[in-house]
Amino acid sequence: MTGLLPNVRGTSGRPLRHPLTRMDMPRSAMVGLALIVIGATVFLRGLSSPREILKIGDVSVSAEERSPIAPWAAGLVVLAGIALVTTGARRKA
Numbered sequence: 378m379t380g381l382l383p384n385v386r387g388t389s390g391r392p393l394r395h396p397l398t399r400m401d402m403p404r405s406a407m408v409g410l411a412l413i414v415i416g417a418t419v420f421l422r423g424l425s426s427p428r429e430i431l432k433i434g435d436v437s438v439s440a441e442e443r444s445p446i447a448p449w450a451a452g453l454v455v456l457a458g459i460a461l462v463t464t465g466a467r468r469k470a
Contacts (some may be wrong), residue, residue, distance in 0.1 A: 410458065420455070
């Protein structure tokens, strides 16, 4: 078990958990939050990668190539994240 302090017991006899490693949120909710952030970032910024256009000796010219992604795909990722967060919150309650 992660987050347990070794050989430290509380008043109830159960091992104490360190407050920084305690998992208050289910994994599905954490994955959902990550999907929301990734989907929103892709929706707002798009996907891009550097591409070398010209290279002469030590001098090179590069440009950022943007890959278009359908806005509905990013929205779908955000909706999936919202669904995971809500189901994770229901399980905890």
